[in-house]
Amino acid sequence: MTVFIFRRLIQAVIVLLATSVIVFLGVFAIGDPLEILLPGDATAAERAQVAASLNLDAPLPMQYLTFLGSALTGDFGNSFVFNRPALSVIFERLPATLELTTTALVLSLVIGLPLGLWAGTKPQTLVDESVMTGSILGFSLPNFWQGMMLVMIFSVWLGWLPSTGRGETGTILGIRTSFATWDGFTHLILPAxxxxxAQIALVIRMTRTGVQETMPLDFVKFARARGLSEGRILFVHVFKTILIPIVTVIGVExxxxxxxxxxxxxxFAWPGVGKLIIDSINALDRPVVxxxxxVIVAMFIAINFLVDLLYSLLDPRIRGRA
Known part of the structure; x- marks a missing residue:
């Protein structure tokens, strides 16, 4: 297990280092932030002064080494737009995004797993066809179109739910969250x-496929021969078998x-890091981008690392192949 963890940590460091090079070169090769930060009538001396203050006058390799050395201490430089540390700007918006994505993930599991199990136990029936048709729609409809339709139906036509913003937040166990107030909760429903x-559709299809592939296996027949109930067979034996690929996909998703x-x-004008990155790209705010x-790559790596650990706990054979 120690070797397994060590290998994953080495891989994570290599990926982060390679990503930093690619992202830095890609972002710093595009545009000139001085054109946005300074007025059109700025003098050459003013441009030189601002460029020096932002370290934009140094050669690109030196800019990267300076950036890398600062990044290792958690300093990604000051935002050109907010004039604050870029990392603090991101962490200020990150809780709103995590709240939104966590709620969406919980919804996909709460809705997708039961529907997938239900459809998997009733192949080639009206239930199976209806659930699968719904999952196909979930995959096929563009995300932006779904969002506009939700706003039009539930906000404009029916007037049941607010369409923009995070609403009023409160504190639960010291954490600012929309779940602490009714206004915040109603603002969260549509974007979540x-x-x-799309995640609900994915969970449905994976669960259904796993159930239908597992039910004909010998260990299920043996469980029935022992007199176990269908519910116990499905929720204990079959579900445990199909859990590994579902855990993997859920972690990545x-x-x-x-x-x-x-x-x-x-x-939905949700004040998270997604909206922040669009604004930062438009403003050529390189440190924030x-x-x-x-930060997103590091979160991907951390999530995949946790999934690998859980994977190896569910199936110890994986540790020997990692």
Whole structure:
């Protein structure tokens, strides 16, 4: 187990280092932030002064080494727009995104697992066909179109739910959250639902496929021969067997939800890091863009590392192949 963890940590460091090089070169090769930060009539002396203060006058390799040395201490530089540490700007917005994505993930599990189990136990029936048709729609409809339809139906036509913003937040166990107030909770429903729809479809299809592939196996027949109830067979024996691929996909998809919540946050004006990165790209706020990408990559790595650990606990044979 120690070797397994050590290998994963080495891989994580290599991925982070490679990502930092690629992202830094890609971001710093695009545009000139001085064109946005300074007025059009700025003098050459003013441009030189601002460039020196932001370390933009140094050669690109030196800029990267300076950036890397600072990043190792948690300093990604000051935001060009907010004039504050880029990391603090991101961490200020990150809780809103984590709240949104966690809610979406919980919705996908609470809705997707039961529907997948239900459809898997009734193959080629009306139940199976109906659930699978719904999952196909969840995969096929564009995320931005779903969001606009949710706003039109539940906010404009029916007037049941607010369409933009995070609403009023409160504190639960010292954490600022929308769940602490009714206003915040109602603001969370539409964006979380929009973000969860594709994940619900994915969980349904994986669970259904796993159940239908597992039910004909010999150990299920043996369990029936022992007189175990269908419920115990399904929820204990079959569910444990199909859990490994579901855990893997859920872990990866949680990272994807965080990284690709941009569209949902933009449609619903949710004040998370997704909306922040769009604004930062438009403003060529390089420190925020680089810090955001590296933070997201680090979260992906951490999530995958935890999934690998859980994977190895569920199936110890994996540790020998890792």
């Amino acid at each position: 639902t929009n973000l969860a729809l 949680f990272g994807s939800l965080i990284a690709f919540a941009v569209v949902t946050e933009t449609i 680089v810090a955001y990408i590296l």
